[in-house]
Amino acid sequence: MSVLSSKEFPRFYGRRIGRKLSKSGILALKEGSRYILQYDKFSEAFLNFNKKIVLEIGFGDGKNLINSAKHNPETLYLGADPFLNTTVKCIKQILENNINNIKIWPDDIRKILDLFPLKSISEVKLLFPDPWPKLKHQNRRLIQINFINNIYKILETNGTVTVGTDHKILKSWILEKFQANNEFEWLVETSKDWQNRPKDCFLTKYEEKALNEKRMPSWFVFKKK
Template sequence: MDTHPPLRSYGRIKSRAIKPRQAALMDTLLPKIRCPAGPIDPVGLMPGARETWLEIGFGGGEHMAAQAARAPDVLMLGAEPFLNGVASAVRHVDEQGLANVRIHDGDVRELIERLPDASLARVFILFPDPWPKARHHKRRLVQSELLAELVRVLRPGGRLRFASDWADYVDWTLERALRTPGLVWNAQRADDFRRPPADHVTTRYEEKLLGDCAPVFLDFVKA
């Protein structure tokens, strides 16, 4: 018998009313691009895909859609429990005619559990909710258990990118990543994490500068 407690995603699942056009796409397009139930075979989702990438907590889908448009031969998976964000992302997929995006509208841990070993080439965790109060740190997305699962699904040489504009969350993530077997941080100088990577897509959310420091980008490689 399964003894694991049920997964819980913290934060709002829905805030404001979803716009009519987005609501219509949630009914028509989302079922077509939603990740299927059960074990997931990325090859089956997009035969001929060069690689599979995952964005965890894609917000409004701006970055996910831009990366998918840049690399149409890559299968882009996205996970987001916030319904307004999913609605926004589906609109981006529709407007840009993206055929290489699949969405999991729920907790990413449910999705990762169903992915095979060494199936991902890249993972993005960009500006997740910082939960700055110490008593809420257990709600942070980045935990040792998640990092261990990401190591499992990343292929050798696969990359994990974390970005935040909250200094404490950067320190929190770096501490846990460095003690996760299989993850390597190759930064050699400050510019390696203080400057946006060449392939980064800046979003409107990032431009709001809601944190307490300039954005920091941590790129890890699976050994």
């Protein structure tokens, strides 16, 4: 499902495909094709929605994406994730719940950041991004100075980026990288602001795993000035 030459973009290091898709998975992809964004029709598909837009990057099996869309039918949710198996899981749930306010980009978000109109996104959610804990792999982390600058362009003024992680090194990394951009303000008044999941986010598979293994997540909300 890759749409552009990989030479043009930063290399993606995560998994794209896991187990072979089941028959029901293949069927869901076919039936749910209307939910999937195409690179060459991207702006057309996107501009047809005159709604508040929330972008979730790395939605995994879609728990937060699906619940958010159900609770806020007036908002359009764009979900990006290159891992086909979980994307299929998510599409199955979209079909089962007859959800009409989700669009899926089944690939690396960095391939389409340039396609969004400036200031078109109200919120960005990044829940439990891959930590790439080894020092030699830190360039593989999604949150980098360049990435934050690109997110900045597409966010509306006062728009927010919410990041959750249970990974110790990534917690400091996230703060360091966002604070390197003076145009973002970390919304924090008390420790509760980073200890508690924001009210507009739902429990995900990776948060549940972290809690079961006694790793406390931290939550960071950055506002574009």
